[in-house]
Amino acid sequence: MSRFDWLSEYLARLQDEHVLVRRGSATRLAPAHALEIDAEDWGRAGQEAAAFGCRWAGLWADQHGDLFSVFCLLEYGGDYLILCTDTAVATPLLPSHTPYYPAADRLERHLQDMFGIAFGDHPDTRRWTRHQAWPEGRYPLRDDFPVTGDAPRETPPDEEYPFPRAQGAGVYEIPVGPVHAGIIEPGHFRFQAVGEEVLKLEERLGYVHKGIEKIAVGRDPRALARLAGRVSGDSTVAHAWAACQAMERAAGIEPPPRAQALRALLAERERVANHMGDIGAICNDVGFAFALYQFSRLRELWQRRSSELFGHRFMMDVVIPGGVTADLPREAAARLREDHRALRAELRALYDILEDHPSLEDRLLTSGRLTQDTARRLGCLGYVGKASGQGFDVRQASPYPPYDRLPVAVPVFEEGDVAARMRVRMEEILAALDFLDRLLETLPGGDIGCDMPAPEAGAEGIGFVEGWRGEIVTYVRFAGAGQVARFFPRDPSWFNWPALERIVLGNIVPDFPVCNKSVNGSYSGHDL
Amino acid sequence: MLRILNRIRHAGLVTEAPPPVDDGELQRVGTEVKRVLEARYGGSLAIREVDAGSCNGCELEIHALNNPYYDVERFGVHFVASPRHADALLVTGPVSRHMEAALRRTWEATPDPKIVIAAGQCACDGGEFGTSYASCGAVANVLPVDVSIPGCPPAPIELLRGLRAVLQG
Numbered sequence: 219m220s221r222f223d224w225l226s227e228y229l230a231r232l233q234d235e236h237v238l239v240r241r242g243s244a245t246r247l248a249p250a251h252a253l254e255i256d257a258e259d260w261g262r263a264g265q266e267a268a269a270f271g272c273r274w275a276g277l278w279a280d281q282h283g284d285l286f287s288v289f290c291l292l293e294y295g296g297d298y299l300i301l302c303t304d305t306a307v308a309t310p311l312l313p314s315h316t317p318y319y320p321a322a323d324r325l326e327r328h329l330q331d332m333f334g335i336a337f338g339d340h341p342d343t344r345r346w347t348r349h350q351a352w353p354e355g356r357y358p359l360r361d362d363f364p365v366t367g368d369a370p371r372e373t374p375p376d377e378e379y380p381f382p383r384a385q386g387a388g389v390y391e392i393p394v395g396p397v398h399a400g401i402i403e404p405g406h407f408r409f410q411a412v413g414e415e416v417l418k419l420e421e422r423l424g425y426v427h428k429g430i431e432k433i434a435v436g437r438d439p440r441a442l443a444r445l446a447g448r449v450s451g452d453s454t455v456a457h458a459w460a461a462c463q464a465m466e467r468a469a470g471i472e473p474p475p476r477a478q479a480l481r482a483l484l485a486e487r488e489r490v491a492n493h494m495g496d497i498g499a500i501c502n503d504v505g506f507a508f509a510l511y512q513f514s515r516l517r518e519l520w521q522r523r524s525s526e527l528f529g530h531r532f533m534m535d536v537v538i539p540g541g542v543t544a545d546l547p548r549e550a551a552a553r554l555r556e557d558h559r560a561l562r563a564e565l566r567a568l569y570d571i572l573e574d575h576p577s578l579e580d581r582l583l584t585s586g587r588l589t590q591d592t593a594r595r596l597g598c599l600g601y602v603g604k605a606s607g608q609g610f611d612v613r614q615a616s617p618y619p620p621y622d623r624l625p626v627a628v629p630v631f632e633e634g635d636v637a638a639r640m641r642v643r644m645e646e647i648l649a650a651l652d653f654l655d656r657l658l659e660t661l662p663g664g665d666i667g668c669d670m671p672a673p674e675a676g677a678e679g680i681g682f683v684e685g686w687r688g689e690i691v692t693y694v695r696f697a698g699a700g701q702v703a704r705f706f707p708r709d710p711s712w713f714n715w716p717a718l719e720r721i722v723l724g725n726i727v728p729d730f731p732v733c734n735k736s737v738n739g740s741y742s743g744h745d746l
Numbered sequence: 747m748l749r750i751l752n753r754i755r756h757a758g759l760v761t762e763a764p765p766p767v768d769d770g771e772l773q774r775v776g777t778e779v780k781r782v783l784e785a786r787y788g789g790s791l792a793i794r795e796v797d798a799g800s801c802n803g804c805e806l807e808i809h810a811l812n813n814p815y816y817d818v819e820r821f822g823v824h825f826v827a828s829p830r831h832a833d834a835l836l837v838t839g840p841v842s843r844h845m846e847a848a849l850r851r852t853w854e855a856t857p858d859p860k861i862v863i864a865a866g867q868c869a870c871d872g873g874e875f876g877t878s879y880a881s882c883g884a885v886a887n888v889l890p891v892d893v894s895i896p897g898c899p900p901a902p903i904e905l906l907r908g909l910r911a912v913l914q915g
Contacts, residue, residue, distance in 0.1 A: 351843035351880055358879055367879025375847035396848045399827035401795045401808050404845055425844045426799045429880030448874050451803025451899065495806075508750055514813035515760055521810075531901060532803060567756075571749055742801045745842075 222251060222297050224270075231266050232259075247680045248467065249616065250291070250298035257305045260288075261313025261339075264301075267292050268318035272299065273597050273610070276691050277315075277325040278706040279333050281361050286310055286333060291691060291708075296615030298682065305335065307360070314340035321597035321713055332359040332431070347424045347745065349376035358432050365432050381420055384410035389417065392727065396425045403741035407730075414726040419719050427745040434705035439465045439539040439670055442702050446692065447534050449707045450743030455481070455488045456685030457707055457743070458537040460692040463618070463681030465539050468696055469673040475662040477541030478619040483657060484533045484542070486650040489686040490561075491520050491532075493643040496738055500640050501572070503732035504581035512568055516561065523557060541667025551658045558651045569644060582637035586721040586733035589634060598717050599710035600688025601646070602737055604630050605638035612684040624660070626653045639736040646686075672700025687711060687740065709743030760814050775906050776821040782913040783822040787833065790822045791913070793863075794832035794856065798849045798888075799881065800839030803899040804866040808836065810902045823909060829853075834861035834912070837889070840868040840875040841882040853889050861912055864891045865905060867898040874898075 222244075232239060237259040243252045255263055267274070275298075276291035290301040305312055314337035315322040326337045327346035334357040337343075345354075351373050352358060358367075384391070389412055396404035406422040434445055439462075446461030447454040459481050466473060473481075498513030521531040528536050528544045536543050572578060588598070593606035603610060609630035613621040629645035631638040673679075675698035683690045688710030697703035718737045722730055783791055795808055811818045812825070826832050829852045841849055853862070864885040867873035872883030885891050893915065895908030 349844040363879070365878050373843040373846045373882075375851075376844070396845065397796055397829075397852050401797075401805050401825060403797050403800070403802055403805065404848065425848070426797070426839070426842050427844050427880050428799055428840060428842050428875045429878045430875075432880070433875065433878055445874055448801040448803070448898075451801035452806060454803065495809075508754070511814050512753065512757065514810070515757065515815070518810060518813050518815050525901075532806070532899075534803070534898065567753055571753060740802065745844075 224294055224297070225251060225299070228266070228270050228272075228294075228299075231270065232263060235262050235266055237262050237266070247300050247678065249682075250300045250680055252300045252302055254302045257303045257312055260290075260301070260303055261315070264290065264313075264315035264322075265318045267299075267301075270294070273594075274315065274319040274321045275597060275689070276708040276712075277322065277329060278693055278708070279329050279335060279359070280695060280704045281307065281333070281359070284308065286335060288312060288329070288335065289693065290315065293610070293615075298616065298680075300680075310335040311338060312336075313338050316340050316342075319597070320595050320716070324716065325708075325712060331357070333357050334360065344380060347427055349379075349424055349427075350374045351427070358429065363432075365429070365435070379422060381408050381422075384418060388412050405741050409727060409730070411727055414728065416722045416725055416727055416730070419722050419730075421715060421719060423715065423741060424745050426742050428742075430746045431704075431706060434702050437702045437705075438700055439469075439702075442694070442705060443538050444535055446705075446707060447537070449746070450709055450711075450740040451532065451534075452492055453488065453685045453687060453690070453709070453740065453743065454532050454534045455484045455537055456683050456690050457692070457709075458535070459485060460681035460683040460685075460690045461694065461705070461707065462537055462539050463683065464679040464692045464694040465673070466670070466679065467681070468677040468679030468694055469539075469671055471540065471668060471670060473541045474665045474668055475619065476545075476664045477666045477668075479657055479661055480542045480544075480546060480666060481537055482620050482624075483546070483654065484528065484536055485683070485685070486654050486657075487520070487524055488533065490647050490650050491517055491524070492686045493647050494520065496735065497572075497640055497643055500582070500636065500732060500735050501578065503735050504578065506575070506578055509568070509572065516564060520557075520561070523554075538667070539670040541665070543667075545666045546661070551661065555655060555658060558655055562648070562651060565644075565647065572640075572644075579637075581729075581732065582640060583633075583635060585636045585729055586725055586736060587633070587635045588717050588721050590632060592720050593634065593717065596716050596720075597713040599713055600686070601639050601642040602714045602717055603688065604628065604642045606634035607632045610689065612682050612689050616682060618682065620657065624653060624656055626650070636732055636736040672696075674698075685710065687714070687738070687743075707743070707746075709740050711739040711741075711744040715739040715744060772816065772903055772906070775903070775910050776818070779823065779906065779910050779913060780821040782910070787822075787913070790824065791834060791909075792824060792826045792832050793834045793836050794826055794829045794852070795836045795838070796829075796849060796852050798837050798839045798845045798869075798885065799842030799875075800866065800868060804838035804869075807899045807902055807905060808838070808865070811905060816902045816906070818906065821906075829855040830857065832856050832860070834863060835889075836863045836865050837885045838866050838869050840872045840877075841885055841888045843880055843882055846882055846888055849888055861892045862889050863908065863912055864894040865908065866900055867896050870894040870896045
C-alpha cells in the first residue's frame with residue numbers, strides 16, 4: 219500500500235459534503251499532508267474523518283495578528299493529515315469535533331482556556347487547564363498576555379469547579395488529591411461509589427500547569443530542546459527528540475545517520491527503564507513487593523549504565539538540535555550487548571514467576587478492562603491502546619530513521635485489562651532489547667551531529683516519535699532570528715487519561731491504584 | 747514460592763554494591779545521617795514528599811532512594827503518606843500557581859517543628875521554568891526553606907547528602 223492512497227477518497231467525501239478545500243500541501247508540514255479549509259466546514263470535516271475511520275490525534279492553535287490558525291491532526295493507516303483553518307481573534311468560534319470524537323474533548327477545552335476559542339456544540343464547556351492562576355476572560359497564549367501574568371499574587375485554591383454530584387441512597391463521594399499519598403505527581407480524582415464499587419470517576423488535572431507553551435516563545439533551538447526534555451521528565455529523550463525532529467524539519471536539515479541511531483538507542487533505553495519501573499510498581503500495587511524490588515534493582519543498574527555512557531541517569535539533554543551530545547565509545551557496544559544478554563536472562567526468570575503466580579493472576583486478570591471500541595474512540599496510545607487492540611506505533615506505522623531500516627516488533631493484545639497492559643510492557647522490553655542488539659550491530663559511523671541553521675521567520679515543522687507511553691507529536695513555528703514563536707508538545711497522556719475514567723467503572727475502590735498505575739499517565743506532560 | 751525464594755537468593759543482597767556510584771560514600775553519608783537521627787531525632791525521620799509542579803524527574807530519583815541499592819530506610823529515613831505524620835517536607839518542582847494553595851495547606855498540616863527541603867533545580871531557583879503567570883518559581887517564594895538540593899534531577903546520593911546537610915545544620 220502506498221502512502222496517502224486513501225486521501226483522494228476522503229477528499230471526494232468532503233466534496234460530497236460541500237466542504238471546500240482551499241489548498242492542500244504535502245510539503246508544508248511533511249511528512250503530514252496539510253489541508254486548508256474554512257472555519258464553517260471544520261465540524262463537517264471532522265465528522266467525515268470520523269466516518270472514514272481516521273484517528274483524532276491532536277489539536278493546537280497559533281496566533282497570527284488578528285487571526286488564530288487552528289490545526290487538527292488526524293491519522294489513517296500510518297499517514298498523518300492536518301486540517302488547518304483560521305478564525306478571527308475578535309470572534310473566535312469553531313464547530314466542535316467532540317460530538318464525533320470523544321478524544322477531542324479536553325484539547326478543545328485546553329484551547330478554550332488558553333486562547334479563548336469557543337467550540338460551538340461542545341457538550342462540556344467547563345474550564346479544563348485554567349484553575350485560579352489567571353482570571354476568566356484572560357487567555358495566556360494570546361500575544362497580548364504577558365508571560366509574567368497580569369498581577370502575580372497568592373493564587374487561591376480552585377474550590378468552585380463544578381463536579382456533577384451523584385445522589386441516591388448509599389452513594390458517597392471520595393475526593394482524592396491533588397497531594398497524593400505516594401511519591402507521585404499531583405492531580406485530583408473525584409470518586410462516586412456505592413459500597414466498594416466505583417460508580418463514577420472524574421479526573422481534574424491542570425495542577426502542574428507550568429506555562430510550558432508560553433515560556434517556549436523566544437527560545438533558541440537549543441533552549442527549546444532543553445525545555446522539551448522537561449515536559450515530562452520520564453520521557454525526556456522522546457520529547458526532546460520530537461521537538462528536535464520538528465525544528466530540524468523547519469530548518470530543512472536531517473541529522474547524520476549515526477546521530478539518528480544514537481537517538482533511537484537512547485529512546486529504547488528510556489522505554490526499557492520506564493517499563494521495568496512500571497511492572498514492579500503494578501505488582502506492588504496488589505501487594506507483590508517481590509517484583510517491585512527485583513525490577514527496581516534492574517532499573518537502577520540500567521540507569522547507572524546510562525549515566526556512565528551518556529553522563530545522565532535519564533539521558534537528559536543528550537538529544538540536541540542537529541544530533542546528540544555524546545558518542546558511544548567503540549568498546550561500549552560489546553558491554554551493552556552483554557548487559558542485554560544478562561538482562562534477558564534475569565527477565566526470563568522473573569517473567570516465569572509473574573506469569574505463574576495465582577495471587578497476581580487473581581488481581582490483574584480482568585481488572586480494569588478497557589474495551590477495544592472505547593480504546594479506539596478515545597484514541598488510546600502506547601501500552602494502553604496496544605492492550606486493547608489498538609496496535610498503532612509510530613515506529614512501525616510511520617517509521618522515522620533508524621526505524622525505517624530496522625523494524626521493531628509491536629505487541630498487541632485484546633483483553634484490555636491490567637494484566638494485558640503489563641504484558642505489553644513485558645513484551646516491549648524484549649522487543650527493545652532485540653532492536654538494540656541489531657542497532658549496535660549496524661551502527662553507522664560518521665558524525666553525531668550537524669549544524670542547525672537558524673530557521674527563517676515563519677518556518678514550521680512537526681515531529682512524531684514513539685515514546686515509551688506512545689506517540690508524541692510536537693509542532694514548532696519559528697519567528698525571525700531562529701527564535702521559537704510556537705511550541706506545542708502533545709503527550710500521549712492526553713488520550714490515555716480519559717481511558718482511566720472508563721477503566722475503573724465497576725471495579726472496587728481499592729483497585730484504583732493498580733488501574734491507575736497500569737495507565738500511568740503523565741500529569742506534567744498533560745498539564746503543560 | 748520456592749522459585750521466588752530462589753530468585754531472592756540468586757539476586758542476593760545488592761545493597762551498596764556496584765560501581766560507578768562511590769558506595770563507600772553512600773555508606774559514609776548514610777551512617778552519618780543515621781547517627782544524627784539517633785542523637786537528635788529519636789532515631790527516625792519521616793518525610794512527606796510533595797510534587798508542587800515538577801516534571802516528574804525528581805520523583806523518579808526520590809523513588810530510587812527506596813530501591814535495594816540505596817535502601818534509605820536502613821538509615822532511619824522513611825516516606826509517609828500524610829503530612830500529619832511528617833517531620834519534613836521534601837518539595838520538588840517550581841511551585842505551579844495551581845499547586846500553591848495545596849502546598850501551603852500541606853505545610854500547615856505538618857506539625858511543628860518541621861523541616862522544608864527544596865529538592866531539584868526547579869525547587870531551588872525555578873530551574874527551566876522560572877517564574878511566570880503559571881509558576882511561582884522556587885519553593886522559597888512560597889514556604890520557608892531549610893535546605894536546597896540542586897540538580898536536574900539530583901541523583902539519589904545527592905539527595906542523601908542534602909538530607910545529611912539539613913540534619914547536621
